Amino acid sequence: MRDVIIIGAGGGGPVVAKELAAQGLDVLMLEAGGRNANPEQDWTHFEDDGNNPLSGAQRFGPSDRSKPAWYRQLTTPAMNMNMAGVGGTTQIYFGNSPRAMPGAFKGYNGEDAADYDRNFEFPFSYEELRPYYEWVEETLPVQTAAMGKNEQLFYNACENIGMNCQTSRDISRDAYRPQQNAVLQPGGNAGLSSTASELTYPNATGCTMCGHCVQGCYEPLGAPRNLKAKRSTDNSYVPMALTADAWATKGKAASIISDAFVTKIHTSNVNGKSTATGVSWRNTLTGEVVSENAKVVVMAAGCLENPRLWQNSNLPNSHDWVGRGLTDHAFDLVCGQFPFDTGSTKGVGSSARADFPGKGCIEPTTIGPAFLAANLNMSDSGMRGYYDNGRGVYGQWDGPSGRPVGKELKSFLTDINKIMTMLIITDDDVEADNRVLPSSLLNDDNGAVSEITINKRTRSARTLANREFLANKAADILRAAGATNIVRADIVPLLIHVQSSMRMGDDPTNSVINANGEAHEVDALYIADNSALSNALGGPNPTLTTQALATRTSEKIMQKHFAGTPWVTSSSPLSSIDNLVTQAVMSRGL
Amino acid sequence: MKKNLPTIKTDGEEESSHFKQRRDFLTRSGIVGAVAAISPMLLASNKTQAGWISNSVIKQVLDAVTLDTFKGVTAFVMPGNDWHSITQGEATWGVGGLAANTDQYLLENLDNYLPWPKDIGNSILSALGGALSESAGSIPISLAILLKPVEVIILNALDKKLDALIGDSEVIPLGHVFSLILNITATIVNPLTINGGHISAFSRLTMSEKAQVFQRLETGEPSISDLIGGKLSAKENAFLPDLMSTFIRSLLQLATFGSMSEWHALDKNTKALNQIPIGWQLSNYLPNGPVEGHDDLLGYWQGRSEIDA
Numbered sequence: 001m002r003d004v005i006i007i008g009a010g011g012g013g014p015v016v017a018k019e020l021a022a023q024g025l026d027v028l029m030l031e032a033g034g035r036n037a038n039p040e041q042d043w044t045h046f047e048d049d050g051n052n053p054l055s056g057a058q059r060f061g062p063s064d065r066s067k068p069a070w071y072r073q074l075t076t077p078a079m080n081m082n083m084a085g086v087g088g089t090t091q092i093y094f095g096n097s098p099r100a101m102p103g104a105f106k107g108y109n110g111e112d113a114a115d116y117d118r119n120f121e122f123p124f125s126y127e128e129l130r131p132y133y134e135w136v137e138e139t140l141p142v143q144t145a146a147m148g149k150n151e152q153l154f155y156n157a158c159e160n161i162g163m164n165c166q167t168s169r170d171i172s173r174d175a176y177r178p179q180q181n182a183v184l185q186p187g188g189n190a191g192l193s194s195t196a197s198e199l200t201y202p203n204a205t206g207c208t209m210c211g212h213c214v215q216g217c218y219e220p221l222g223a224p225r226n227l228k229a230k231r232s233t234d235n236s237y238v239p240m241a242l243t244a245d246a247w248a249t250k251g252k253a254a255s256i257i258s259d260a261f262v263t264k265i266h267t268s269n270v271n272g273k274s275t276a277t278g279v280s281w282r283n284t285l286t287g288e289v290v291s292e293n294a295k296v297v298v299m300a301a302g303c304l305e306n307p308r309l310w311q312n313s314n315l316p317n318s319h320d321w322v323g324r325g326l327t328d329h330a331f332d333l334v335c336g337q338f339p340f341d342t343g344s345t346k347g348v349g350s351s352a353r354a355d356f357p358g359k360g361c362i363e364p365t366t367i368g369p370a371f372l373a374a375n376l377n378m379s380d381s382g383m384r385g386y387y388d389n390g391r392g393v394y395g396q397w398d399g400p401s402g403r404p405v406g407k408e409l410k411s412f413l414t415d416i417n418k419i420m421t422m423l424i425i426t427d428d429d430v431e432a433d434n435r436v437l438p439s440s441l442l443n444d445d446n447g448a449v450s451e452i453t454i455n456k457r458t459r460s461a462r463t464l465a466n467r468e469f470l471a472n473k474a475a476d477i478l479r480a481a482g483a484t485n486i487v488r489a490d491i492v493p494l495l496i497h498v499q500s501s502m503r504m505g506d507d508p509t510n511s512v513i514n515a516n517g518e519a520h521e522v523d524a525l526y527i528a529d530n531s532a533l534s535n536a537l538g539g540p541n542p543t544l545t546t547q548a549l550a551t552r553t554s555e556k557i558m559q560k561h562f563a564g565t566p567w568v569t570s571s572s573p574l575s576s577i578d579n580l581v582t583q584a585v586m587s588r589g590l
Numbered sequence: 591m592k593k594n595l596p597t598i599k600t601d602g603e604e605e606s607s608h609f610k611q612r613r614d615f616l617t618r619s620g621i622v623g624a625v626a627a628i629s630p631m632l633l634a635s636n637k638t639q640a641g642w643i644s645n646s647v648i649k650q651v652l653d654a655v656t657l658d659t660f661k662g663v664t665a666f667v668m669p670g671n672d673w674h675s676i677t678q679g680e681a682t683w684g685v686g687g688l689a690a691n692t693d694q695y696l697l698e699n700l701d702n703y704l705p706w707p708k709d710i711g712n713s714i715l716s717a718l719g720g721a722l723s724e725s726a727g728s729i730p731i732s733l734a735i736l737l738k739p740v741e742v743i744i745l746n747a748l749d750k751k752l753d754a755l756i757g758d759s760e761v762i763p764l765g766h767v768f769s770l771i772l773n774i775t776a777t778i779v780n781p782l783t784i785n786g787g788h789i790s791a792f793s794r795l796t797m798s799e800k801a802q803v804f805q806r807l808e809t810g811e812p813s814i815s816d817l818i819g820g821k822l823s824a825k826e827n828a829f830l831p832d833l834m835s836t837f838i839r840s841l842l843q844l845a846t847f848g849s850m851s852e853w854h855a856l857d858k859n860t861k862a863l864n865q866i867p868i869g870w871q872l873s874n875y876l877p878n879g880p881v882e883g884h885d886d887l888l889g890y891w892q893g894r895s896e897i898d899a
Binding site for chain 1: 667668669682686700702703704706798801809828835836839842843846847852853861870873874875876880881885889892894895898
């Protein structure tokens with residue numbers, strides 16, 4: 001019997017694995033997708049090879065790329081961008097690691113308190129989470145983003161419209177700032193050269209500003225896995241978990257099995273209450289079904305899979321809140337066309353941001369032409385010049401929102417280096433009708449598939465108003481930066497920042513897990529990914545908060561089940577780029 | 591079946607009753623056009639005889655319809671100086687998405703990787719093949735396609751084989767099925783397009799008419815269930831509208847993604863480019879080819895490379 005089995009090696013699961021392996025527990029991580037052990041060989045910087053949602057290296061599907069992706073039933077217009085494989089969706093994230101807005105937490109009494117989703121706040125204070133933020137920020141590590149042409153243009157534009165620069169990690173006012181990114185700052189030749197032969201490790205360290213975050217990070221070439229620039233968990237927490245015996249005094253190396261799709265959580269009745277005892281998984285390559293027991297089970301399969309697994313396992317759901325309250329940051333895209341080079345294809349996926357407490361965030365992004373063209377075509381406003389699907393919203397952009405097609409799209413993309421793309425990240429409300437269920441209609445090899453409902457058009461008035469505010473503000477910034485033509489896509493839900501489908505709360509009638517991360521209705525069953533978040537955080541990108549929360553949950557697990565004591569406030573973390581980790585990674589060929 | 595269905599003139603060849611029932615579907619979906627287009631090739635290669643037709647011929651016919659439809663889609667999102675762009679009335683001086691083989695890209699991805707239920711394509715095709723509903727509208731009899739006797743023989747044989755394939759639960763690729771729906775919808779938008787210069791009705795539409803097809807299918811007016819006339823199971827009817835809407839958005843996204851990506855220029859074995867991709871040329875992306883990094887570092891904003899907690 002294992003001490004702990006963790007379902008999913010994405011943004012949250014490896015955090016628990018690393019923390020508990022460091023405490024000496026016997027930890028097994030199970031990942032439905034591939035191992036991603038050799039990214040320099042297996043991945044490329046090409047958009048289709050990496051990001052094709054059906055057949056790309058980064059997709060929600062089996063590691064065997066000759067097989068179709070896995071199906072999810074969408075009952076409302078949406079686009080799934082959650083990834084399978086070790087690292088999960090952090091494989092393609094930008095490494096953006098802002099803290100949540102303090103207003104999303106219990107006890108917040110700022111003047112703008114009423115601006116947040118007060119009905120679904122975190123069940124503890126922001127101050128309580130702060131040491132866990134600091135712990136994760138040192139572990140990853142999180143660093144201030146370097147500046148390229150794109151960021152300089154953005155900062156100057158923000159200044160031009162009268163915004164202030166924020167110089168602290170805590171968000172307290174409307175302000176712009178360099179991102180705090182889980183990306184190693186450029187060193188050596190990195191950022192100073194475009195010549196490939198000059199950009200190999202150790203002549204180059206950290207981010208080479210290649211502009212390919214969304215294809216997974218394997219730069220600089222030749223660097224040990226834990227020294228790759230982007231701190232996706234496949235480069236940070238997973239290597240640490242697998243080498244915990246080498247760098248933690250009482251550590252025990254965690255195990256990982258990939259291509260292992262968990263299809264059932266087992267429980268037994270202990271003292272009159274359902275208690276997790278283990279899991280069964282299906283080897284996606286052979287079809288073999290394997291079961292193993294554990295004292296504690298941690299769900300970290302993601303917002304769109306945890307509800308499916310819960311219900312396919314027939315776990316209790318007395319209050320029908322499992323899968324409810326899904327938030328997605330109600331994304332949108334506002335793109336500007338410029339008469340000069342904006343550096344829009346270079347550097348980290350996003351190195352700058354503007355935060356608007358109570359409303360959300362805006363960030364300029366670095367993406368290639370195929371990705372941009374496809375994302376513009378996710379519009380919910382029909383086609384510019386032809387039909388508007390009942391929307392076609394007007395604002396500070398040019399013309400109605402919608403997809404550019406034909407000559408307009410071709411003209412818009414004439415020079416990708418003269419575009420700036422703003423991502424709108426809305427502080428959206430937890431709403432019960434937005435949910436994930438196992439489909440009553442469709443099964444795949446792993447059971448009833450996830451059925452996802454998130455109706456953008458019927459979101460709360462606050463959510464919709466926040467989204468409009470941010471879209472207009474983004475257009476203002478673009479105009480101040482010099483954009484001569486601005487298009488708003490008004491996209492359907494883009495399911496990449498997904499949160500709160502198994503939310504944490506004090507009240508079991510509207511939450512699934514308690515303030516310690518343990519299920520209200522199943523003992524020894526914890527949740528430690530984005531689905532555990534209580535709300536949409538006020539808008540900031542969720543990964544850092546998920547990882548801080550997973551660290552806190554690890555302590556709770558250790559205390560309740562293994563007679564341990566908390567360590568975050570009584571010790572210092574080891575960085576994932578520490579030489580102890582590097583030596584272990586290299587000697588073990590990880 | 592309703593009155594005033596299109597007639598396939600046969601120069602005296604007798605039509606089977608089954609064939610008569612299905613001619614509306616076969617004409618409007620583009621299958622008749624595909625047979626007319628490729629039958630000389632089939633006959634030349636001796637791949638077909640009266641009353642018999644192989645699976646590979648079925649595939650050739652369906653591929654011909656689907657690829658031509660996807661050419662029309664590609665020209666719509668990313669026009670160029672190609673015939674399909676010219677037909678729609680919106681072309682450009684330089685090449686467009688078709689130069690990147692985006693029609694092939696769509697076919698490969700939608701048929702092989704779309705993770706949708708395997709049997710839904712057969713169900714739709716089976717229902718479509720029976721008869722179209724009133725909501726599909728009528729096609730003037732004067733617009734019928736004139737087929738040569740040998741082409742009718744091929745078409746009859748193909749029709750029987752297609753029916754058998756569906757009945758045998760042979761999986762009909764979804765890309766093919768949905769391309770047929772695009773064509774049927776095209777004939778609703780403009781009945782005149784059952785005949786013309788391309789294989790598929792969709793590719794004969796103007797830019798504005800193509801947009802109307804997407805609008806109908808994206809918004810579900812009329813719904814695909816209505817179009818088929820309630821011949822699907824309750825389960826299939828429950829999710830087909832969402833599936834269709836999702837498909838249309840996916841199709842548009844993939845068409846633009848394929849047009850602008852490296853797919854057509856990438857050697858899948860070596861993972862190296864054999865030319866600068868068309869999409870990169872169109873967008874001035876990485877004009878010197880792939881890079882491992884850029885010399886874009888300007889320092890840190892206001893000199894701060896780190897901040898306090």
